[in-house]
Amino acid sequence: MTTIEPRQPDRPWVMRTYSGHSSARASNELYRTNLAKGQTGLSIAFDLPTQTGYDPDHPQAAGEVGKVGVPVVHLGHMRQLMDGIPVDEMNTSMTINATAAWLLALYVAHAAETGVDASALAGTTQNDIVKEYLSRGTYIFGPEPSRRLTVDTIAWTVRHAPKWNPINVCSYHLQEAGATPEQELAFALATAVGVLDGVRESGQVAPEDFPEVVGRISFFCNAGIRFVEEVCKMRAFTQMWDRICKERYGVSDPKLRRFRYGVQVNSLGLTEQQPENNVPRIVLEALGVTLSRDARARALQLPAWNEALGLPHPWDQQWSLRIQQILAFETDLLEYDDIFAGSHVIEGRTAALVEQAGAELDEILQLGGAFEAVGEMKRRLVASQSARTRAIESGELPVVGVNRFTTTEPSPLGGEESILRVDPAVEAALVEDVAEWRAGRDRDAVARALDQLRATAAGTGNLMEPTIALARAGGTTGEWAGALREVWGEYRAPTGIGTARAAASAAAGMDAVRARVQALAARRGGPARVLVAKPGLDGHSNGAEQIAVAARDAGFEVIYQGIRQTPEQIAAVARDEDVDLVGLSILSGSHLGLAADVLDRLRAHGVDAPLVVGGIIPPEDEKAMIASGVAAVYTPKDFHLTGIMAELADLVERTSAAGG
Numbered sequence: 001m002t003t004i005e006p007r008q009p010d011r012p013w014v015m016r017t018y019s020g021h022s023s024a025r026a027s028n029e030l031y032r033t034n035l036a037k038g039q040t041g042l043s044i045a046f047d048l049p050t051q052t053g054y055d056p057d058h059p060q061a062a063g064e065v066g067k068v069g070v071p072v073v074h075l076g077h078m079r080q081l082m083d084g085i086p087v088d089e090m091n092t093s094m095t096i097n098a099t100a101a102w103l104l105a106l107y108v109a110h111a112a113e114t115g116v117d118a119s120a121l122a123g124t125t126q127n128d129i130v131k132e133y134l135s136r137g138t139y140i141f142g143p144e145p146s147r148r149l150t151v152d153t154i155a156w157t158v159r160h161a162p163k164w165n166p167i168n169v170c171s172y173h174l175q176e177a178g179a180t181p182e183q184e185l186a187f188a189l190a191t192a193v194g195v196l197d198g199v200r201e202s203g204q205v206a207p208e209d210f211p212e213v214v215g216r217i218s219f220f221c222n223a224g225i226r227f228v229e230e231v232c233k234m235r236a237f238t239q240m241w242d243r244i245c246k247e248r249y250g251v252s253d254p255k256l257r258r259f260r261y262g263v264q265v266n267s268l269g270l271t272e273q274q275p276e277n278n279v280p281r282i283v284l285e286a287l288g289v290t291l292s293r294d295a296r297a298r299a300l301q302l303p304a305w306n307e308a309l310g311l312p313h314p315w316d317q318q319w320s321l322r323i324q325q326i327l328a329f330e331t332d333l334l335e336y337d338d339i340f341a342g343s344h345v346i347e348g349r350t351a352a353l354v355e356q357a358g359a360e361l362d363e364i365l366q367l368g369g370a371f372e373a374v375g376e377m378k379r380r381l382v383a384s385q386s387a388r389t390r391a392i393e394s395g396e397l398p399v400v401g402v403n404r405f406t407t408t409e410p411s412p413l414g415g416e417e418s419i420l421r422v423d424p425a426v427e428a429a430l431v432e433d434v435a436e437w438r439a440g441r442d443r444d445a446v447a448r449a450l451d452q453l454r455a456t457a458a459g460t461g462n463l464m465e466p467t468i469a470l471a472r473a474g475g476t477t478g479e480w481a482g483a484l485r486e487v488w489g490e491y492r493a494p495t496g497i498g499t500a501r502a503a504a505s506a507a508a509g510m511d512a513v514r515a516r517v518q519a520l521a522a523r524r525g526g527p528a529r530v531l532v533a534k535p536g537l538d539g540h541s542n543g544a545e546q547i548a549v550a551a552r553d554a555g556f557e558v559i560y561q562g563i564r565q566t567p568e569q570i571a572a573v574a575r576d577e578d579v580d581l582v583g584l585s586i587l588s589g590s591h592l593g594l595a596a597d598v599l600d601r602l603r604a605h606g607v608d609a610p611l612v613v614g615g616i617i618p619p620e621d622e623k624a625m626i627a628s629g630v631a632a633v634y635t636p637k638d639f640h641l642t643g644i645m646a647e648l649a650d651l652v653e654r655t656s657a658a659g660g
Contacts, residue, residue: 020070053481137539178385215256262299274401441474517555
């Protein structure tokens with residue numbers, strides 16, 4: 001019998017925590033603290049105005065500054081963010097997409113100020129705009145100009161920053177939006193193909209250098225709770241990417257065909273109910289991308305146990321870092337070759353995923369590719385999410401503490417102080433900061449840089465050079481994005497709800513709800529009208545889409561116009577469409593201010609329809625919103641869509657009766 005002995009351990013993956021909040025100075029303090037605790041790379045979370053190209057004094061940014069990440073508006077903020085952190089020694093991941101070129105430019109400009117050439121920089125800009133159209137919503141421009149920005153960033157980094165990963169093709173958010181494993185594989189690989197084809201067609205990279213471009217493409221993946229399936233999915237990614245690199249792009253060097261990926265394990269599966277159960281979920285999901293040596297993640301970040309409740313404290317993030325460190329340094333998983341090699345279960349399931357995902361990938365490519373097939377991919381994701389929601393509601397998909405084993409003891413980890421709250425004064429301070437920055441810079445230099453950026457955008461040159469020039473001149477995030485908006489306009493992505501079936505349509509009780517709504521329509525002379533809206537900059541639209549589809553299936557007439565509606569736009573639509581109920585979806589932590597603003601504007605427009613709000617909302621905020629006039633509040637614990645539809649029917653019936 002062959003004896004297998006442990007060997008010298010492999011190097012562990014890069015360990016990160018996804019973090020950033022309030023201000024660049026506060027985030028820098030958090031980063032340096034985490035690095036001192038043993039974190040080996042940075043993963044920067046930016047706030048929504050930074051991600052969507054608005055300065056903090058823009059009306060669209062109101063209530064959103066510093067809430068879900070760090071605001072970075074100008075070069076001074078990048079200096080503060082990286083103060084005391086040697087950028088030539090750090091591996092920095094930036095979760096940034098629509099404004100990726102701009103944030104990379106600020107990072108490059110700051111490095112140059114500290115004597116570090118771009119060629120020494122290592123890290124990643126996420127820079128995957130397709131998944132923003134499909135799931136996350138922080139896009140600005142349409143598919144073609146967005147692809148050009150990505151292509152230009154890739155071409156520039158290959159020449160000037162060869163250690164930098166200019167795009168992290170991101171399947172993570174696809175799973176959060178309901179993607180099956182086959183869809184994760186197919187949609188992410190289709191995006192990579194679309195980007196690489198764009199680089200090749202741009203003529204900015206010589207054919208002999210193109211394999212190096214392929215070798216710099218990295219991926220950012222999700223690991224869910226279905227352990228065996230997740231292991232097989234990552235092995236399937238590895239096999240499919242190797243084949244694409246070899247057959248489509250002719251890359252002969254196996255190192256340049258390697259599937260290089262980082263992971264954040266699944267936040268979708270974190271529960272508000274019994275949140276302590278999230279800790280074993282996180283551990284099991286981390287094992288899914290670390291146990292298999294042949295398909296092991298190169299970088300890993302774990303969510304905190306309480307992210308379904310709100311913004312984690314530093315202690316919560318430390319707990320997630322310690323999970324990684326225990327896996328890497330206390331266990332022996334780095335001391336052996338791939339422990340799944342030869343497993344007929346793993347190999348069989350992997351082969352099935354490769355075949356099924358390959359068929360789906362072929363369908364997307366036949367439609368023209370990922371950038372051309374955004375509408376079809378979005379429709380498929382909404383349908384998959386609907387099926388998943390239905391399975392949880394029916395109990396077919398068990399979730400411990402949610403639809404199974406719901407009896408619980410009070411948690412000692414709970415309470416109002418269990419999540420971090422951003423001081424509202426942060427926004428006012430940043431508005432003042434940006435005003436001072438603008439007053440102290442060379443206005444003529446900024447104007448010249450903006451003119452050059454607009455001229456390049458209207459032409460065919462590479463956009464990175466004028467973007468870096470604007471960063472050095474003192475331009476701001478909003479000015480960079482605003483100049484490109486002038487040239488390219490803005491984009492409204494498809495919602496995907498047009499033909500989707502409701503998740504709750506087959507659930508017990510939906511027929512009764514539909515009968516009530518239809519009876520009300522008969523009495524009124526027309527169907528009750530529900531406006532589903534997403535105010536602010538939060539682009540996570542999965543919940544809003546599922547509510548819209550379920551409400552339509554329940555017999556309501558539904559108006560849903562997608563993400564990023566201002567409170568005034570929402571109130572005006574409610575007035576013009578004569579709606580009977582307004583539902584807001586807010587997951588960015590800005591629910592108190594946005595709900596109050598929408599409510600005030602509804603009343604100012606003479607709209608007396610009840611307002612309901614859904615999102616990640618702490619209990620004390622829920623009480624405050626109800627006291628202010630919000631009719632009902634729904635959080636992730638409210639997963640029974642049939643029950644929600646029944647309650648909405650109650651609200652509309654009571655309001656109709658009161659109105660006469």
